[in-house]
C-alpha cells in the first residue's frame with residue numbers, strides 16, 4: 001500500500017519537454033506557485049490559419065492545465081503589429097500600419113473566441129517601440145550591438161558565447177562583424193542579426209533616441225516579455241519554426257543585456273500538415289478557421305481535431321479527421337445529455353464513482369506526461385463507453401450522476417468543446433461572409449446550421465421536458481407540435497429505453 005502511494009505521488013507533477021535542455025523535465029516555476037509564461041502571438045497581416053491555431057490551442061491547453069493544477073498563471077501573448085510585410089503592405093495600400101493591422105487583429109481575437117481559446121494578456125509591439133530603442137541603446141553601450149552607416153543596428157553574435165544553445169547549432173569560429181540584412185538568413189552566413197532597421201522611403205518609421213526606423217522582429221519579443229514578466233521567467237512558447245532564429249536571438253539579446261537566464265522552459269509545437277503535405281497557398285491546402293466554417297465544419301470539431309494529437313507529434317489535418325472529430329464531440333455531448341436528461345433510481349452504484357475517479361486520475365496523469373492529450377481523450381472515452389454500458393443495463397443510480405458529470409467537466413475545463421455554442425458562432429461567420437462578399441462559399445451545411453438551429457441546449461432540454469409531460473398527460477397535440485418545433489430547429493429526438501435523447505442534425 002505504502003509503495004503504491006509513493007509511486008503515485010512521485011508521478012504527480014507536470015513534466016514538459018524543454019527544447020533548451022533537450023529533455024523532458026519536471027516543471028517548477030521560479031516563484032512559489034506563480035507561473036509566468038509568454039507565447040509568440042500572431043503577425044497580424046492576414047487571417048490566421050489552422051497551423052497558427054494548432055500552436056495557440058496547444059498553449060491554451062497548457063495554460064488551462066496549469067491553472068487546473070493549482071498554479072497562479074500570468075500568460076502574456078504579443079501581437080506582432082509591425083514587421084517588414086506589414087509595413088510593405090500598408091505602404092502598398094496607402095494606409096497607416098495601425099489601419100492595416102486593426103482588421104487582422106480583430107479577426108485574430110474573433111477566431112480565438114470561435115475556437116474557445118482563453119484570452120491571454122495581449123501586448124502590441126507598436127506600443128513598446130521606445131522601450132525597444134532603449135534596449136538597443138544599452139546593447140550598444142555594452143559593445144554587443146553596433147550601428148551601421150545607414151542607421152540600422154545589429155547584434156554581434158560573436159559577443160554572446162551561448163549563441164546556438166537553444167537550436168543546438170554550432171556557431172564556433174564565426175567572424176565578428178559580418179552580417180545579413182534580413183530576419184530569415186542562412187546559417188552559414190549568420191554573424192549578426194538586425195535589431196533595428198533604418199527607414200526606407202515611403203514606408204512607416206518611428207522617431208526614437210537611437211534614430212528613426214523600425215524594430216526587428218526578435219527585439220519585439222525580448223522587450224515585451226521582459227517588461228511584462230521580468231528578466232527571468234518560467235516558460236516561453238511558440239511553433240517549432242521559431243526555435244531558430246527567432247527564439248535563439250531572443251535569448252541572445254536578453255541574456256547579453258541582463259546576464260540572467262531568460263526563459264527557463266521552452267515549449268515548441270510541431271508544425272501541422274494538411275492531408276499529408278506542408279500547408280501552402282500554392283498547393284490549395286491552406287485553410288483559415290473561417291474557410292473551414294464556411295465549408296460547414298463546427299468550431300468544436302476544429303478545436304477537437306487540433307487538440308487530439310499531442311503538441312510534439314505530427315498532426316495531419318484531414319477532412320476525414322474533422323468528421324470523426326465532430327462525432328467524438330457529439331458522443332460526449334450525448335453522454336452528458338443521457339446523464340442529465342433522465343431519472344435514475346435512488347442510491348449509488350459504487351462502480352460508477354470508482355470509474356469517475358479513476359478517469360480523473362488517468363486524465364491528470366496523461367496531461368502531466370508532457371500534455372498527452374490523446375491519452376486524456378482516450379481516458380474520457382473509456383469512461384463514456386463503460387458508463388453507457390451501465391446505463392444500457394440499468395445499473396446507474398441517481399447518486400452516480402454527479403461524479404460522472406464532474407469527471408466530464410474536469411475534462412472540458414481543458415479541452416473546451418462541450419459548451420453547445422457552435423450555432424451562434426457559425427451564424428456570425430456566415431454574417432461576416434455576407435459582409436465581405438464571400439457568401440457564395442457558404443456550404444448548404446453551414447446555411448442549415450447557422451439558419452435553423454437557434455435553440456440552446458437548455459432550451460432544447462426545456463422543450464423536451466414539456467414534450468414528455470404533454471405525452472404523459474396524453475396531450476398529443478401539444479407533444480406533436482413541440483416535436484415539430486424541435487425538428488424545424490434542427491434537433492433530432494430519439495426515444496430510447498431509458499428516455500428521450502436528442503442531437504443536432
Ligand code: AMP
Pocket residue numbers: 040041042043044050051052053054055056080237238239240241242269270271272273279
Ligand atoms: P505567425 O503569425 O506567422 O507569426 O505565427 C504565429 C504562430 O503560429 C507561431 O508560433 C508559429 O510558429 C505558429 N505556426 C505557423 N505555422 C504553423 C504550422 N503549420 N503549424 C503549427 N504552428 C504554426
Ligand code: ZN
Pocket residue numbers: 039040041221246
Ligand atoms: Zn516572438
